[in-house]
Amino acid sequence: MLVPGKTSGRAGIADVARLAGVSIGTASKALNDRGQLREETRARVQAAAEQLGFIPSSVATSLLTGRTFTVGLIMTDHHGRFSLPVLHGAEDALGWAETLAFVCDTRDDPIREQHYVRSLLGRRVDGIIVAGRRAEARPPLITRAPVPVVYAFARSADEGDCSVVTDEEGGAVLAIEHLVRTGRRRIAHVTGPHGHASAIARVAGVSRALRAAGLEPVGDPWYGGWSEVWGRFAAAALTREHPDVDAVFCGSDTIARGVADGLRESGRRVPEDVALVGVDNWAPIAEECRPPLTSVDLNLREVGRQAGRLLLQAIENGHTPGVHSVDCQLVVRSSSAPASGRT
Amino acid sequence: MLVPGKTSGRAGIADVARLAGVSIGTASKALNDRGQLREETRARVQAAAEQLGFIPSSVATSLLTGRTFTVGLIMTDHHGRFSLPVLHGAEDALGWAETLAFVCDTRDDPIREQHYVRSLLGRRVDGIIVAGRRAEARPPLITRAPVPVVYAFARSADEGDCSVVTDEEGGAVLAIEHLVRTGRRRIAHVTGPHGHASAIARVAGVSRALRAAGLEPVGDPWYGGWSEVWGRFAAAALTREHPDVDAVFCGSDTIARGVADGLRESGRRVPEDVALVGVDNWAPIAEECRPPLTSVDLNLREVGRQAGRLLLQAIENGHTPGVHSVDCQLVVRSSSAPASGRT
DNA sequence: GCGGTTGAGGAAAAGGGTTTCCGCCGGTAG
DNA sequence: CTACCGGCGGAAACCCTTTTCCTCAACCGC
Known part of the structure; x- marks a missing residue:
């Protein structure tokens, strides 16, 4: 049952708070197990949220915390024979649905690639994975990127970058x-x-x-x-x-x-x-x-997993340059x- | 050259405004060709933005406008033989990098699927495309979704949903x-x-x-x-x-x-x-x-294109239920x- | 009875843009 | 000289949530 409350038609935390008869701040605390609240209040707020089908907007929290829990995955082989396993591995490492990936297929067009990079940066992704088959080391995606970049399978020509390859x-x-x-x-x-x-x-x-x-x-x-x-x-x-x-x-x-x-x-x-x-x-x-x-x-899934792990690590603790090698399996x-x- | 200005390390519009010697509001207008500004002012602001490598945060504008220019793409066939062409078609329709897609591989697990859906909804995607090979019509992703959903290739069992299939x-x-x-x-x-x-x-x-x-x-x-x-x-x-x-x-x-x-x-x-x-x-x-x-x-790329178009249309003008069929090609x-x- | 302490919840700021509304200044007409 | 108008740019509200700080009340001990 929709509450006529807010503009978007979707229930906001304000609607939840109103229904539960508490202030917005209290509602937030109740839903996130933060602060000191009576158990009864907490339950009341949670019931209200449930009833309204409230799902908090991560857009707002991203703005606040600076982290979007979002990464870009740039793939260059459009049939996906190499990038898809990498994507799966990355999903493993990023936790199902914890961090989501924007997948961008550049079709090997540098112009399109730059478009995508700009778009990803504008969306404030926490990091970028570049996946794709390429025989030679590829030119770096971007110089002085404001977020960590990890190259998976196709390694970067710049030794200061972080790449994961198969041996x-x-x-x-x-x-x-x-x-x-x-x-x-x-x-x-x-x-x-x-x-x-x-x-x-x-x-x-x-x-x-x-x-x-x-x-x-x-x-x-x-x-x-x-x-x-x-x-x-x-x-x-x-x-x-x-x-x-x-x-x-x-x-x-x-x-x-x-x-x-x-x-x-x-x-x-x-x-x-x-x-x-x-x-x-x-x-x-x-x-x-x-x-x-x-x-x-070629153990591409493991390559993706490593790439995801290294990216997370880079996001949290800073850059880990170098070429990381994953063993093949017979x-x-x-x-x-x-x-x-x-x- | 980084300006010590803001917390994030990345230049914000405030930095641009300061460098150009104007107010934040004016800077915004200059960068978006809005309002009445002298050409000289506009140029000065744009030069400042260029120099700082300013990329506006779409997180902020999303919060403001309620649109994220983001969609979810749920795929169920993990080898991607069917979903990937659909993704490419969808990318065509969504405009390179205009609207980006979160790609989620459910591996045919309903639990994981629900996780992803919740995550997507929390991220306030503008819509969702469900792609994937499935012989029979699939159960609807979610009842009473707050955003439009289009099924591509695998059609929804609910006739009130919007599906695109091949003939x-x-x-x-x-x-x-x-x-x-x-x-x-x-x-x-x-x-x-x-x-x-x-x-x-x-x-x-x-x-x-x-x-x-x-x-x-x-x-x-x-x-x-x-x-x-x-x-x-x-x-x-x-x-x-x-x-x-x-x-x-x-x-x-x-x-x-x-x-x-x-x-x-x-x-x-x-x-x-x-x-x-x-x-x-x-x-x-x-x-x-x-x-x-x-x-x-099977013309899957066209299926994806249609799905993208229908989704955009649903986002802008409302729902278009029914099963849309795409012809095969010999x-x-x-x-x-x-x-x-x-x- | 009073000060201190603690528990419960509210008010407000912050985050980064856009947009609306308003004010200022200079020019022009009456 | 004054009133008005148009061009230009600034101040502030707004989007949604979290978090910090604060208030208020009750309770305790002295």
């Missing part, structure tokens, strides 16, 4: 160690475009892990694209040039799926003849692959089962 | 008409689980379109799951039971991809022997399919090219 090199090491452990010896690496930062990091991990295991790589890394077509092509070429290959580590699940199809069509069995590991652990690809694909999970499916007769 | 039945008609137009006569339909609302709508569309074309369906609709495995299985069974089939309309791109693989492995060529159309137009699947897949696009790729020798 892609470590992820590659994980994959190779797994293959070696399951008895593979002739391991090839098929990946994305030459010069792509992710490709570079993973190649480095592959070299390191192979060296540590005392193995020679099977040819140079195969650079191409991130597509299935490339994977199929590479599989055909690979089996032709290196018939003894017994495992392929792929720079993405998409490539790996192409490789799986290519191998099957060249008469190789997966995993019996050749084991396969991808990267991304992207369910619709990895799980539908024939056979289901072992994959390196998700084992059947594509890398040990070949029969091996360890 | 899934119409999408199926589009697909069948396309197949008929390119000379196919023996058209089968492979879809998801029996009883699923989307499956039901599409089956209805298929029947209608086939009847209109004077064709008999090839057997009953094939109900199964939304997976590739099901598609492969169905393809094998289909070619066995109906060797004369020359087209398959699939309930999703994933199924269609499975069917494509299954057909190829049964010795049928796509599209020469059998044409294929999917639903979703989900790029990573449709484009990587062999051959690239013709697909019915995206033609090579999987449905006319067989050689046909029209």
Whole structure:
């Protein structure tokens, strides 16, 4: 039942106070368990608030305290394959509904990005998270931002900023160690475009892990694209040039799926003849692959969680510069089962 | 250069006014092109604002005007395949950065949802969009909401609410008409689980379109799951039971991809022997399919755009109840090219 | 009986803008 | 010379809630 009281049509604390027969200040104290009030008064006020469906305006308290319990989340990959898990992680860290996130999709347009930043700043967000896939370190969002900024997944070029990234090199090491452990010896690496930062990091991990295991790589890394077509092509070429290959580590699940199809069509069995590991652990690809694909999970949700935690920390205690790294995780499916007769 | 003026560390309009040598009221008028001021004064104030990097706090104006230029976007499908395009469309309608959206992922948990709703209401959002895939109409978010609510893609069970949905039945008609137009006569339909609302709508569309074309369906609709495995299985069974089939309309791109693989492995060529159309137009699947897949696009972005527009309209002029339908769009790729020798 | 103490609740300021209303000043017309 | 008017800019109210400070009354002990 609406009370004709205030302009907005919504009950304000003044309406609650009037209904309970107390002053505004007293009502506030009753609702926030502050001050010294008789229990009876407190209950009366709370009943009144309940009856009116009173929800306090955080706009007013924000104005008062200077904190909005609001952050901006800027994403640059509009399909959300990378930003969404980051958002989920951030939500975890920010507490369900404790702090809410304005999500802004820049569509990789710097003008739009600046618009959004200005808008966020005008709304007095407590901080900003910049999420999104980008091979290289990205230019800082803004110089001398009046609120903390944390970069998630895409790291800032400015070392004084705070970034959270995945340890892609470590992820590659994980994959190779797994293959070696399951008895593979002739391991090839098929990946994305030459010069792509992710490709570079993973190649480095592959070299390191192979060296540590005392193995020679099977040819140079195969650079191409991130597509299935490339994977199929590479599989055909690979089996032709290196018939003894017994495992392929792929720079993405998409490539790996192409490789799986290519191998099957060249008469190789997966995993019996050749084991396969991808990267991304992207369910619709990895799980539908024939056979289901072992994959390196980039742990993006944890990246988001860390970013959220660091942001909160920066808001409360000040800036924590540096690059924070999150480990990858290997998700084992059947594509890398040990070949029969091996360890 | 920070001015020691105010508490927050950020320049306020008082700082600007002081620097420009005018009163606060005058400064406000100068910055908002309001009132009668000498051009010189206006310029002086604007220069001061520029120098201080002044960004007005929309918290303050929101408190004053009662409008926050903020909406809530509640999503229920956490992979975002459906909600994200809706978000993008909504962003289009809300104007880049004019109105920002709090994005809340409920993970299909009603408790979390209520938390978020309360939080949004406390933040005095101007309206709420509920997005997300759900087969059936969903229960209303809240009864007697103090702000307008628009349901996007998942429609509300309450007819008095405002919902925007895609015309899934119409999408199926589009697909069948396309197949008929390119000379196919023996058209089968492979879809998801029996009883699923989307499956039901599409089956209805298929029947209608086939009847209109004077064709008999090839057997009953094939109900199964939304997976590739099901598609492969169905393809094998289909070619066995109906060797004369020359087209398959699939309930999703994933199924269609499975069917494509299954057909190829049964010795049928796509599209020469059998044409294929999917639903979703989900790029990573449709484009990587062999051959690239013709697909019915659900036009989710447009759904989001409509939802945004309707919400804005509801905020400004009041409620517009009813279910608004958005047409699907057929995206033609090579999987449905006319067989050689046909029209 | 009176001062001190404590418990309960009210009054008012604050926070950062916008807007309305008002006053001042200079120019112009009567 | 005075009255009026228009241009320009300032003072203050207002939005909603929290919080601090204050008042008032009752009760206690001496």
